[in-house]
Amino acid sequence: MSLGRVLVVGGDGQLGVELRRRLAADAAQVLATTRSGRLADGGACEALDLGEAEAIAPLLRRLRPDHVVNAAAYTAVDRAESEPALAQAINAVAPGRLAQACAELGIGLVHFSTDYVFDGRGQRPYREDDATAPLNVYGRSKLDGERAVAASGARHLILRTAWVYAADQGHNFLRTMLRLGGERDELRVVADQRGSPTPTWLLADAVARILERGIAEPGVRHLAAAGETTWHGFAEAIFAEAVARGLLARAPRVLPIATAEYPTPAQRPAYSVLDTRSLREEYGLELPDWREGLRVSLDGTSHNG
Numbered sequence: 001m002s003l004g005r006v007l008v009v010g011g012d013g014q015l016g017v018e019l020r021r022r023l024a025a026d027a028a029q030v031l032a033t034t035r036s037g038r039l040a041d042g043g044a045c046e047a048l049d050l051g052e053a054e055a056i057a058p059l060l061r062r063l064r065p066d067h068v069v070n071a072a073a074y075t076a077v078d079r080a081e082s083e084p085a086l087a088q089a090i091n092a093v094a095p096g097r098l099a100q101a102c103a104e105l106g107i108g109l110v111h112f113s114t115d116y117v118f119d120g121r122g123q124r125p126y127r128e129d130d131a132t133a134p135l136n137v138y139g140r141s142k143l144d145g146e147r148a149v150a151a152s153g154a155r156h157l158i159l160r161t162a163w164v165y166a167a168d169q170g171h172n173f174l175r176t177m178l179r180l181g182g183e184r185d186e187l188r189v190v191a192d193q194r195g196s197p198t199p200t201w202l203l204a205d206a207v208a209r210i211l212e213r214g215i216a217e218p219g220v221r222h223l224a225a226a227g228e229t230t231w232h233g234f235a236e237a238i239f240a241e242a243v244a245r246g247l248l249a250r251a252p253r254v255l256p257i258a259t260a261e262y263p264t265p266a267q268r269p270a271y272s273v274l275d276t277r278s279l280r281e282e283y284g285l286e287l288p289d290w291r292e293g294l295r296v297s298l299d300g301t302s303h304n305g
C-alpha cells in the first residue's frame, strides 16, 4: 500500500535523511524541506526556515501532502541554554504552526519529542502519562512543542525518543566517540545517566509502519530501542563493536565518571528510559535491544527492513 505523498520537514537532519531513505520505498512521493532549499547530496527540495513560522501554512497549502513528518528541531542541548528564544521558536512555536496548518488541511502529522522532558528522578521506565519536568531549555522547548501540537486539533502522533544516532551521518554520540577514540588513548564518560541509545533506522522503520496503519488515536507515544545503558556503557559497546569490525585499530580506555566531573551548561536527566509498550502493542512493533541496534548500525545492513 502506498503511503501517498509524505513531506519530511528537516530533511537533512540525521533522522530526516533516514526518513527520506526509508519512506522512498513505500511512499508515492517523498518531499522534503531544508532551510536552504537544497539537500546536502545536491538534490533540490523546498526551502523552509522554521524561524519564519508564517511561511509554514502557505507551503503546506501549496504542497498538500498526505502526511507530514517533522524531523527538524533545535537539538544543541548545551547551546540552547544561551539561545532560549531560538530553541523556543524552532521547537515550540514552529511545531504549533505546522500542526495548525495540518489540522486546517486534514494532513496527518508525526512529530518527534525527547526523553529530556523528564527530570530523571524516575525509578522505572517512563510512561507517556508520567509527570514531565524538564531540567534544561531544550527539554522545556520540546515540551512546549508537544503541547502546541496536541492543542492544534491535527491528527497527530508525538513520538518521544532518546539518545538518537546514525552511524553514517549527523552529529551524535556514536560518531563523536569514534572520532575521539581515533585521536586519544583515554576518554572520560559519564556513568550515572541511564537511557536507551536509538538508531535512526529504527525510528524510520516505525514511522513507515505508523503511516501504513494510520494514526487512529492522537497523542504522545514513547519510541526507543529496548534495554538501557549509561553513556559510559554505550561508549564501551561502541568501541568493542568498532574494533571487532576493524573500524578502529584499538579501543581507548573509557573511564567511568560522575556527571559532576563532566560539567556542561545544560543539566541532563539521570534516568530517562522510556516505556514503549503502548506504541509496540498499538502498531505491532518489535523494537530491538539497543546493543543489537548498534550492531546493525555499524554493519550498515538491514537498514531498510
Ligand SMILES: NC(=O)C1=CN([C@@H]2O[C@H](COP(=O)(O)OP(=O)(O)OC[C@H]3O[C@@H](n4cnc5c(N)ncnc54)[C@H](OP(=O)(O)O)[C@@H]3O)[C@@H](O)[C@H]2O)C=CC1
Pocket: 010, 011, 012, 013, 014, 015, 016, 034, 035, 048, 049, 050, 051, 070, 071, 072, 073, 074, 075, 090, 112, 113, 114, 115, 142, 160, 161, 162, 163, 164, 165, 170, 171
Ligand atoms: N538527537 C537526539 O539524540 C534526539 C533527538 N530527538 C528529536 O528527534 C528529532 C530529530 O532529531 P535529529 O535528527 O537528531 O536532529 P538533527 O539536529 O540531526 O537535525 C535537525 C534538523 O533541524 C533543522 N533545523 C534546525 N533549525 C532549523 C530552522 N530554523 N529551520 C529549518 N530547519 C531547521 C536542522 O537544519 P540545519 O542543519 O540547517 O540547522 C537539521 O537538519 C528532533 O525532534 C529531536 O528533538 C529526540 C531525542 C533524542
Ligand SMILES: Cc1cn([C@H]2C[C@H](O)[C@@H](COP(=O)(O)OP(=O)(O)O[C@H]3O[C@@H](C)C(=O)[C@@H](O)[C@H]3O)O2)c(=O)[nH]c1=O
Pocket: 075, 076, 077, 078, 114, 115, 116, 161, 162, 163, 164, 172, 173, 176, 187, 188, 189, 190, 193, 231, 262, 264, 268
Ligand atoms: C563527548 C562526551 C560526552 N560526555 C557526556 C556528556 C553528556 O552527559 C553525555 C551525552 O552527551 P551528548 O552531548 O553527546 O548528548 P546530548 O546532547 O545530551 O544528547 C541528547 O540530545 C538531545 C537532542 C536529546 O533529545 C537526548 O535524547 C539526548 O540524545 O555524555 C562524556 O561524559 N564524555 C565525553 O567525552
